[in-house]
Amino acid sequence: MGLLRGLRDFADLKRHARWQKERLAAYQRNELSALVRFAVENSPLYRELYAGRDLDDFAALPSIDKQLMMERFDDLNTAGLPADDLMEFALAQERSGDFSGYFDGRWVVGLSSGTSGGRGLVLTDRQVTERLPSVFAARSGVPLSLLPWRIVFMLRVFSQGFADIASPLVSITYVPTMTDPTEVVRRAREQRANILTAPPSVLRLLAPYADQLPRVQLLVSYAEVLDDHVAAEIRAAFGVPLIQIYQASEGAIACTCAHGNLHINEDLVYVELLDADGAPVTEPGVPCSEMLVTNLYNRAQPLIRYRMGDVITLGEPCSCGSAFRTIGRIIGRRDDVLWVPCGDKLKPLFPDLACRWIIAASGEIAEYRVEQHSPDALSIALQLPEDADRAAIEADVCDAFRERLAELGLGPVEVSVSTLEPGAITVGAKPKRFVRHFSQP
Ligand SMILES: [Zn+2]
16 A cells, blocks of 8 residues: 555544534435445345335435345345355465465455354455555554554454554564463564554453563453453553454444543444434433444445444543544443343343453453343353352352342342353353343343
């Protein structure tokens, strides 16, 4: 990518974040209108979906989900590429561990590991991924004062798209999340890494090694919900700031500003939060029932009103002055929400809350899983060190649930606690900590 273009992109992104609300809304309207028309012209699937619709009434256009996206991938993408060929390419990369290279010399192919449903394909034009250094520089929340950025980047998989973030001032060393902590330390020291980026469960595993990484000045978390309690634990261990990026395979959703708040990247993705009746959620603190994302920059695989399956709340406006909406809480996946009795109804018990009750009960809980077979029974499995006082910790977790549920007027719910074998939830692969065995009411 040309340096000039990169600087221009960087300046544009910085400028957008300072726009007033009206300017931003006008920009979004134009982008959405252009995207919808592009999709109808170039994607057989959208042409079919939107037939007879008023293309200017965006909020009334049908939404799509991962299942439809994958079933009709050949018709959805605008490059005319068959899903089978792309999947074969991506799986071969994963098998070989070599994630570099483009499909047909032009396309970046990524796999999304689904915690719900099967694998998803992410197709991006390299012209787009090659502009990522600017997006990363402008929107990662990493301060320019740390330049040059020497990043140890941990994720289950890598792709050429991540490699494309590297530039003269940014070096990226990919380390798979399954790597032993001592090896991570060795790689980080070898690269003289000043930034360590990894899912929170991996940062937590690395916390005991923090003093061996004195050069690390910033931690970046993504790919899993970052609970406040876990964030505090990680910050205390490393003694450096920890920021969050909300990046999904569907797009760069949000990043942390200088004031420490998570802002939606309103010029890159258009996020609609809807309540159970399909009305927009605009009030801070109210969990959405549906989160629809429209990616404004990926024309190869247009995602328009895509149902993310995440549950989030908005936050208060930020004192940094950006008109981009803030996110209050990332609660988790819709599939992870537990449903418990409240009088003669069922009410949602959000996974971030249940997570906090568990990890606040004891600092020794290494991993956990909550399973719900019916609304009135929760089984919690805990992974503890061998020398832990298991009986006492199990009792504390049970008590925490009984007390907190009672405070919220929820229940009765029978809570049982058992042992979670190491490896039952593989840290590194996306951990599935909540399993509900009945469908959402
Ligand atoms: Zn802010």
